[in-house]
Amino acid sequence: MLRLKITKRQEPLVWSSCLILVGAVVLSLMASAVLLALQGKPPVTAIALLFNGAFGSWWAIESCLIKAVPIFLCSLGVAVAFRLQIWNIGAEGQYAMGAIGATWVALTFPDLPGYFMLPGMLGVAFIAGGFWGLIPAVLKLRMRANEIIVTLMFNYLAILFLDYLVYGPWKDPVSFGFPMTPEFSAAAVVGKIGNTELNWGLALCLFAGFAMWIFFRFTRYGYELKASGENIRAARYAGLPYDRLVMVVMILSGALAGWAGFIEASATINRLQPSIVVGYGYTAIVVAWLARLNPFNIAVASVLLAGLRVGLENLQLDLQVPAAFGGIMEGLILLTVLAGSFFIDYTIRYTIRTREKT
Amino acid sequence: MNFEFILTLLAAAVQSGTPILYATLGEIVTEKSGILNLGVEGIMIFGALAAFLTSLSTGSALLGFVVGGFAGALLAGLHGLVCLGFQGNQVVSGLALTILGTGLANYLGTPFIGQIAPGFANLQIPVLSRLPVLGAIFFNHDALVYISYFVPPLVWIFFRYTRWGLGMRAAGEFPPAASAGGLSVMGYRWAGILAGGYLVGLGGAYLSLAYTHLWANGLSAGRGWIAVALVIFAFWHPGRAIFGAYLFGGVMAFQLRLQALGAHLPSSLLLMLPYALTVVVLVLSSWKRDASQAPAALGINIEPSE
Numbered sequence: 001m002l003r004l005k006i007t008k009r010q011e012p013l014v015w016s017s018c019l020i021l022v023g024a025v026v027l028s029l030m031a032s033a034v035l036l037a038l039q040g041k042p043p044v045t046a047i048a049l050l051f052n053g054a055f056g057s058w059w060a061i062e063s064c065l066i067k068a069v070p071i072f073l074c075s076l077g078v079a080v081a082f083r084l085q086i087w088n089i090g091a092e093g094q095y096a097m098g099a100i101g102a103t104w105v106a107l108t109f110p111d112l113p114g115y116f117m118l119p120g121m122l123g124v125a126f127i128a129g130g131f132w133g134l135i136p137a138v139l140k141l142r143m144r145a146n147e148i149i150v151t152l153m154f155n156y157l158a159i160l161f162l163d164y165l166v167y168g169p170w171k172d173p174v175s176f177g178f179p180m181t182p183e184f185s186a187a188a189v190v191g192k193i194g195n196t197e198l199n200w201g202l203a204l205c206l207f208a209g210f211a212m213w214i215f216f217r218f219t220r221y222g223y224e225l226k227a228s229g230e231n232i233r234a235a236r237y238a239g240l241p242y243d244r245l246v247m248v249v250m251i252l253s254g255a256l257a258g259w260a261g262f263i264e265a266s267a268t269i270n271r272l273q274p275s276i277v278v279g280y281g282y283t284a285i286v287v288a289w290l291a292r293l294n295p296f297n298i299a300v301a302s303v304l305l306a307g308l309r310v311g312l313e314n315l316q317l318d319l320q321v322p323a324a325f326g327g328i329m330e331g332l333i334l335l336t337v338l339a340g341s342f343f344i345d346y347t348i349r350y351t352i353r354t355r356e357k358t
Numbered sequence: 359m360n361f362e363f364i365l366t367l368l369a370a371a372v373q374s375g376t377p378i379l380y381a382t383l384g385e386i387v388t389e390k391s392g393i394l395n396l397g398v399e400g401i402m403i404f405g406a407l408a409a410f411l412t413s414l415s416t417g418s419a420l421l422g423f424v425v426g427g428f429a430g431a432l433l434a435g436l437h438g439l440v441c442l443g444f445q446g447n448q449v450v451s452g453l454a455l456t457i458l459g460t461g462l463a464n465y466l467g468t469p470f471i472g473q474i475a476p477g478f479a480n481l482q483i484p485v486l487s488r489l490p491v492l493g494a495i496f497f498n499h500d501a502l503v504y505i506s507y508f509v510p511p512l513v514w515i516f517f518r519y520t521r522w523g524l525g526m527r528a529a530g531e532f533p534p535a536a537s538a539g540g541l542s543v544m545g546y547r548w549a550g551i552l553a554g555g556y557l558v559g560l561g562g563a564y565l566s567l568a569y570t571h572l573w574a575n576g577l578s579a580g581r582g583w584i585a586v587a588l589v590i591f592a593f594w595h596p597g598r599a600i601f602g603a604y605l606f607g608g609v610m611a612f613q614l615r616l617q618a619l620g621a622h623l624p625s626s627l628l629l630m631l632p633y634a635l636t637v638v639v640l641v642l643s644s645w646k647r648d649a650s651q652a653p654a655a656l657g658i659n660i661e662p663s664e
Contacts, residue, residue, distance in 0.1 A: 143645040146640065149590075153580075156580055163626040324468065330457050331455065335451065
C-alpha cells in the first residue's frame, strides 16, 4: 500500500524559489494556452507572439523597461509594508494620488523652470501617495480597522477622485470633451535618457531600490522593521516602536507608489487621464510576492510581468485577445507560486508498506 | 422627498442589497471554518459570468443561477487547494483569486458584452405584496430575492443548532482541539470554502440574471470587497449581515437615483458613496470592539502533522 507522508525539511531547499517561479510560469502558460485554444486561437503562435512582443526586439525591451518602472516602484512599496505584515493592497490608489499630486503642481505652476518643477512634482507626489497610505495606517492603529479593506476602498476612492478631476475642474477646455488635463509644459516632463525611449524614471528606480537596500541593511529603523516583521509580538516585548514603524512604513509604501504615478503621468502620458490607472498596483502585489519581498528580485520580476503586459499588446493586435488575459496569467502565476512554495519547506515522502496483519 | 420615493428607495435597497447579502453570507460561512478568502470579488464576477452564459445558452435562468453557484465553488476550490493542500498564504491566495476571477470573467465575457440573457422577472407574492409598506419593500421582487430571505436563517440554524455547524466553528476557533476530538478539520474547512464559494457565486449570478440581465465587464464593481467588510461589520452573524447588505444596497440605489434625478453633483463623487461608507462602517464596527468576535484561528493554516 502506497502511503504519502508530508514532512518538514530540516533546511529550506536552496535555489528552489527560482525553480518554482519557472515552474509556475510554465504551468500558467500551459493553462493559458488551453484557454486560448478553447476560444479557437492558435496557442503556440500566441505564446510565440507573447515572447516576441515582450523580449524579441530592442523596441520591445525598451517598452518592457518603461512599463517595469511603475511596477517596480509600486512593488517596492508594497514589499516594505508586507515585511511588517501590513497588508497594503492600496498601491493602485496611492499611485493615482501620486499622479494627481504631480499633476496639481504641473497645472498650478505651469511657468516653473524645470529644476523647480520636477523636484516639486516629485515631492508632492511623495506627500500625496504617502498621505493616502498613512490614513489606513492610522485607522488600523487607532481604530483597529482592517487595513486590507481600507486600503482597497481607498483605491476606489482615489480612482474616482481622479475621474472627478479630469472630467471636471482639470479638464482641458480644448480636449473635445475627452476626459484629460491639458498637456504638461516641457519643464514638467521627465526627460528621456540619451536617444533611447527610456526615461529618467529608471534612475529613480535605481535610487529607490538602492535606498531601500541601505535602509534595511544599515539603519536602525530598517533593522527594527525587519525584526518586527519577523515576529511582531517579540518586537513589542523588546520595546520596539511598532506603531511608529507601521506609520513610517505605510507613508513610504504609499510614497513609492505615488512616485510611480508621477513618472507615469509626467514621462509616459504627459498629462493626467483615466487610462493612467491600469492595475499596476495589483500587479505590484503579484511581483512583490513572486520576489519574496527582496528588492533585487523585485526588479527582475517587475521586468518579467511588464514583459507580460507588453507581449499581450502584441496578442491583442494580432489575435484580438482581450487585455484581461493578463489578469488570468498573473493570477495563475501567483497561485502556482503560492502552492509551489510548499516544497521549499516541506517534502512528500512515500513509503510502500505491506499490509500488516495483527 | 415624499413617502412614495422613500418606499421605492427601500424596495430598491433590498434588491441591490441581495447580491451583497449572498456574498456576505458566503464569506461568513468560509471564515467561520477558519479560512479567510479575499477572493470574493473575483468569485462573484466569475459566478456572474457563468450564470449569464448558462442562461444565454440554455434559456433557463434558474439553471444559470445554480451554475453560477457551482462556478463560485469551483473557483473557491482553487483557494482550498492552495491554502489547505499547499499551505499557501491565505491573504495572498485570495488576492490572486480576485485577479484571476476578474481576468477570467473579462476575458471569457468580452464577446458577450451588451448581450441580454433570460433572467428573473418580477414576481409578486399574492397576499404578502398587498401588505402596507412591507409588501412594497419586501414582496414585490424577483424570485432570487425571496430565496435570499431563507439563507440567513438557514446559516444561523446551521451554526447554532447542528453538529456539523458546531464542528465547522470548532475548525475555525481551535483546530487542535477539534482534531483531538476526532473531527476532520481539513474536511470542515473544505466544506466552508466550497459552501461559501457557492453562496458568493449565487450573489454574482444575481447580478447578471436579476440585477441587469445583460453582460458588462466589471459588473461586480467592488461588491465583493464590500461583502468582506460587511462580515466584520456583522460580527460574523448572519442576522446582522442582512442589515449591512440592505444598508449598502440602499446607498447604491440612492446614489443611482440621485444621478437619475440629475443632481448637480458629478457622478464620480456620487459613486464614491458606497466605498466611503464601507470605510466608515468598518472603522465604527472595529473601534472598541473586542477582537474575540472573529473566529480565533481565522487565516491560520494548519501545519501538516509529522
